[in-house]
Amino acid sequence: xxxxxxxxxxxxxxxxxxxxxxxxxxxxxxxxxxxxxxxxxxxxxxxxxxxxxxxxxxxxxxxxxxxxxxxxxxxxxxxxxxxxxxxxxxxxxxxxxxxxxxxxxxxxxxxxxxxxxxxxxxxxxxxxxxxxxxxxxxxxxxxxxxxxxxxxxxxxxxxxxxxxxxxxxxxxxxxxxxxxxxxxxxxxxxxxxxxxxxxxxxxxxxxxxxxxxxxxxxxxxxxxxxxxxxxxxxxxxxxxxxxxxxxxxxxxxxxxxxxxxxxxxxxxxx
Numbered sequence: 565x566x567x568x569x570x571x572x573x574x575x576x577x578x579x580x581x582x583x584x585x586x587x588x589x590x591x592x593x594x595x596x597x598x599x600x601x602x603x604x605x606x607x608x609x610x611x612x613x614x615x616x617x618x619x620x621x622x623x624x625x626x627x628x629x630x631x632x633x634x635x636x637x638x639x640x641x642x643x644x645x646x647x648x649x650x651x652x653x654x655x656x657x658x659x660x661x662x663x664x665x666x667x668x669x670x671x672x673x674x675x676x677x678x679x680x681x682x683x684x685x686x687x688x689x690x691x692x693x694x695x696x697x698x699x700x701x702x703x704x705x706x707x708x709x710x711x712x713x714x715x716x717x718x719x720x721x722x723x724x725x726x727x728x729x730x731x732x733x734x735x736x737x738x739x740x741x742x743x744x745x746x747x748x749x750x751x752x753x754x755x756x757x758x759x760x761x762x763x764x765x766x767x768x769x770x771x772x773x774x775x776x777x778x779x780x781x782x783x784x785x786x787x788x789x790x791x792x793x794x795x796x797x798x799x800x801x802x803x804x805x806x807x808x809x810x811x812x813x814x815x816x817x818x819x820x821x822x823x824x825x826x827x828x829x830x831x832x833x834x
Contacts, residue, residue, distance in 0.1 A: 566623070569641035572630070575623030576642070579604050579613040585675075585833060586651040588643075589615040590659030592681075592812070594718060594742045594750065596622030599656070603814050606822035611829070614646065618659065619756065620749030627748035629756030632763065636666045643673060652829050654678040656814060658753075661685065661762060667772060668765055676775040676832045678825050681787045681811045684765035684794060695760030703751035714750070715742045726783045726810030738815065769797035776801040777828045781809030781816065802828070 566573045577597045587607070589600040597615035604613045617624035619635055630638075639662075643651065652675045655663035660682020667674045686692045706714045719727075719739065727735065755761065776798055780791045782805050795803045806813050806820055814821045 567642055567645050569638050569645065572619075572626060572638060573624065574619075574638070574642060575617040577615050578646075579615075580607070580609045580611055582612050584610065584612045585829075586612045586614060586646075586648050587829060588639075588651045588653050588663070589613065590618060590653070590655040590662050591615070591621070592657030592659050593753065594621070594715075594745055595656070595659075596741060596744070598622070598741060599815070600654075602818045603822045603825070606819065607826055610826070611652075614648075614651075616642065618662065618753065620751075620753035621745060625746060625749050627746070627752050629752045631761070632662065632665050632757045633669065635662065635757065636669045639666055640670050640673060649673070650675050652676045652678070652832070654680070654825055655682060656680040657682060657811065658757065661759065662757065664765060665762060667774065668763075668768055671772075671774065674774050676777070676829060677772075678777045678779065678828060679794075680779045680813055680821070681781065681784060682778075683759065683787070683790045684769060685762050686759060687764055687766050692760045692764070695758065697760075699754040699758040699760055703754045706747045707751050711743055711745065711747055714747065715739060718742065723784070723786075723811050726781070726816060727812065730816065734815070766797065769794060770799075772798055772800075775828075775832045777825070778803045779806060779813055779821065779824060780804075781806050781811060781813045783808075783810040787811065 591599045596617050600615045619626045619630040653663040660679040778791045778801050780787045795801050809817045
């Protein structure tokens with residue numbers, strides 16, 4: 565269903581009993597609410613699960629940049645529309661950066677954080693500027709060449725090399741989800757919520773008071789290193805390295821991931 569906040573329409577899907585404890589899921593770049601379908605099914609109806617299409621993705625087709633801080637304010641308003649005071653949050657990659665940002669800006673709304681293959685942003689101004697330049701070049705190329713070119717390029721980057729081991733059906737589903745996006749939407753997402761333009765939260769990790777679970781795949785060496793560094797700054801966080809998985813653990817090891825997330829949330833409630 566669509567909900568409108570601050571004159572922007574966002575698409576979300578809800579599953580389970582709305583009287584149960586809410587869990588909000590945010591996907592990664594080029595994804596949509598559909599990426600969480602199998603994970604949510606494994607919750608078995610014990611929670612009220614809400615999957616939201618991020619700006620410029622899926623059915624939330626916004627073709628102008630919305631900054632990370634602005635979307636976090638919109639997310640708080642979406643919770644208000646759903647009569648949700650506090651929720652557990654699960655975010656993958658860009659969605660992980662987003663739920664972490666939300667926890668920094670609206671900590672009173674967060675019961676717990678599950679961060680899958682996520683980062684707190686970039687530490688230095690130099691790194692941020694370099695990433696902004698790189699993302700702008702990619703956004704312009706995407707707008708010029710179109711989605712077929714972009715998806716062909718994106719699925720070959722090293723970050724997703726482990727997905728070559730997925731079944732033909734799974735790879736086709738991921739490709740179709742990527743191709744269903746628009747160049748204008750993804751370009752706006754890079755410009756508004758890319759790693760280079762979002763706030764860096766490295767020096768604020770120690771201020772988090774809610775339970776945090778960091779989940780990374782053993783083959784995703786870059787994000788394993790990031791997760792270790794995050795745990796140093798956020799001592800109460802739990803770190804889980806999932807065997808035989810790369811960046812998208814919820815796709816590559818769905819049952820392991822879903823069990824881990826559900827167990828963590830259940831423990832927090834107890």
